[in-house]
Amino acid sequence: MTLVSADPAEHPAAGPEQSDAQAAPAPRISAYRHRIALGLLLAGTAVLYLWNLSASGWANAFYSAAAQAGAENWTAMLFGSSDAGNAITVDKTPAALWVIDLSVRLFGLNSWSVLAPQALMGVGAVAVLYAAVRRAAGPGAALLAGLVLALTPVAALIFRFNNPDALLVLLLVVAAYCVQRGIEKDAGRWWFVAAGAAVGFGFLAKMLQAFLVLPAFAGAALVAGNRTLGRRVLDVVTAGVAMVISGGWYLVLVELWPASTRPYIGGSQNDSIVELALGYNGFGRLTGDETGGLGNLNFDAGPGRLFGWQMGADIAWLLPAVLVCLVAGLYLTRRAPRTDPTRAALILWGGWLLVTAAVFSFMNGIVHPYYTVALAPAVGAVIGIGATLLWRHRSDIRAATAMSGAMAVTAVLAAVLLARHDDEFWWVRAAVAVAGVGAAVLLLMVGRLDRPAVRGTAVLAIVAGLAGPAAYSISTAAAPHTGSIPSVGPSRGGFGGLFAAPEPGPSLTARLSEGADRYRWAAAVVGSSNAAGYQLATRAPVMAVGGFNGTDPAPMLPEFQQLVDDGAIHYFIRSRIMAGGFGGHTPSGSRAAVEIAEWVQTHYQPVVVDDVTIYDLTQHATNPTNT
Known part of the structure; x- marks a missing residue:
């Protein structure tokens, strides 16, 4: 994966020297061009996530029914009750439901009012990721990062579905953006307050999973913050306090509310939201010790899980390339000042990626493939930043070799993943193989090519790298998805039978x-x-x-x-x-x-x-x- 930006206005070192008169108009032209590109990216994302949205009907009927209840009864909305009679809640904290409830109250109960909020969250996540990566590596890197996120198959699935993961991802991307702003020079501490509040509200969407990004956020703030060490520590503590308040108020409210006047807390064995957060939806997901669970076998737990039959098509497409980009990016910025924003962003997004990937790979409790949508923003950000750094050093044979190797591995992996549905994607598989090999060869010698060939090589590499996930994303958007465990790709629907809602005659x-x-x-x-x-x-x-x-x-x-x-x-x-x-x-x-x-x-x-x-x-x- 590479990103071309031969415009001297964006990267002066990449182009010939110009007089002040010649160079003056370039920033305005470049800014205009990138605004157009951003508009096209967001419009295309909206089309992908909103097109034929109602084909999935109620999607996850479990949450759709809870949205119906919340739209009719304020108590049901507050607690996330499954029904307006307030017998029992869903087995999550209800922040994601609050958004859908309001949509249903405004537009009535229908497929669009239930699913459109998540699609708009997806567009918002792409926009915020663009803003974050642009601050660290420029608009070209930001466009690539947003494109990768938008075309990740599991993102195309979840941002067209009504599971709480959509809100979680949006809030975590917002939090990451706030951390990046907070570590910049002359930034106010309110950025860390905002970051903590976003993570805390993410906890109210999907509980402890929201906290997997905390090591990366804290590491970036402590390593790269533009303040003394003591003030950097205070920044992290401030964010932590804001997070506890933002997420903890609801737990206190539920625990103090008389149990006789609220629904039972679903997913717990003792009518306790704290038990739900720490047990069934907390540490039990890691250990497999989940009272009320189904005794998951987790036969695929291990380092290969993200590439396997369960999760591979959701997220694996660019994982080898993202590791190359992360290592190369950290190497290329090794001599930068401590506060260098590009390296800080790599620490933040790379840490997010590594910690979350490790947890998903080895957790022994309930785990579903669509959880991997939480990796998609980090994959996009690291690809955008790392590929841009490598491209700027393309005359160095080491950088060219890294790009060529990443491209070759990406093409091979795409062919393997596409082969799992060979009847559906045989032509994409052939095209990716040919284009990928060609791009890998050209990247190896890109430092010696003329400018038109350089631009063509960059375009070919991007197309070859994203063709596989793009095809899977489009097929995902084209198929209806229902049930509690949806899957990507051309297969229709979700987990067959077990948790599908009945359709009474x-x-x-x-x-x-x-x-x-x-x-x-x-x-x-x-x-x-x-x-x-x-x-x-x-x-x-x-x-x-x-x-x-x-x-x-x-x-x-x-x-x-x-x-x-x-x-x-x-x-x-x-x-x-x-x-x-x-x-x-x-x-x-x-x-x-x-x-x-x-x-x-x-x-x-x-x-x-x-x-x-x-x-x-x-x-x-x-x-x-x-x-």
Whole structure:
């Protein structure tokens, strides 16, 4: 990967000497050209992320149903409840839901109002990444960084989906930009306050994953800050305090709120958001010790995970090239002043990349391929900065060799990844192989080429390096994606079957909807994805017994029996996970949902509607509810 910028106005050392009269107009022309290029980049990103967005329907119905609930009920919105009856929350803090809730309140409940906020977050992330990289390495590097982010397949997936990762990525890019500003000369400490606040709010989107960038942010601030060591330490502490306040207020609020007047905290076994943050969504993701989890086998944990069948197509395309760019960039800036902004940016973005990649590679708890979207901004930034530095030194055979080697490895890796869907991408695979080899050869001798050939080489290298991920991103955008575990590429939909929301037939929908306003919950069913499907179809609250996996003790059997006695629940729906098993996995956690399902089946008469078995809980039970 390389970036050409032969414009003397941008890099004076790259072009011939000019008189003041000749050089004067160049900065204005260059600035205008780059503004046009930025506009095209953002417009193209918007098209990629917004085009045919409604094809995915509700996408992740789990979060769409929660957005429906939050748009109808302020308590449900505050806590991220799965339903407007406020039985249980989603298994995340609800910052990402707040954005969607507001969109649904403004524009009504539909696919666009649910998914468009994430697409706009993607455009915003590209814009902020451009701004950050431009400050460190110039507009050419910034354009390349933004292009890489926009065309990373997992970014094209997640910024068209309603998982919380989209907001997390945007907030972390904003935080990185603020750190870069904070370490510059004469910068105010408020930049670090803003950085801490952005990370803290990122915690409210996806909890402890937001903190993976902290070593890189702190390292860049301490190494390169334009202040004395004591003040640099104070900057980091200030950012930390802002982060704790920005993210911690919500935990305090939930812990102090009377449990009887709020929904149960989904994903926890003790109705505790602190437990959720530190356990199921915290250290349990690293160790695999997750009460309420599915006993993930994690057979692919290790250094090759990011290149494997699960994650490779999402993020691996440029990983070898980004490592070359990082090492080369740090080497080329080794003699720069301590406060050099380019090296500071490499420390920041490179540290983000290495720490996050290591955690994703070796974590033993629940991990999904789409998590790798958190790597995409760092990949883009390091490629943009490192490739630009190498290009400026292209006359040095060592730099030319590094660029040539990175290009060759990128082409080989792209061919391997594309071969996994050979029927779909055979022509791209052939084109990348030919263009990649040609670009690698030309890069090796680029220092001896004339200017037109130099420009052509740069264009060829960029096209060859990005053709593979671009093809995958376009195929990702062209396919509908649903379920809780979406995947990139031409394959349709997400994780087949296990967590897909049901689509009830017309007779069942009418049956559940009839008189629903007379009940707190029109129905109850084990598992949040099951409840989401029925809730979105009926637009009435449906209780998710046991939360997402059906393993939360919410409600317990006596509580459920009391709600039935009070006439709060109309129907109970038999589901495929009522027996407590998930496709061969035996989940840990509470068996309350299984006990409730067994009690209903024992005491109420089943009725089959549209091939689904339901139980009318308002009918007289065959035995007293206290048995």
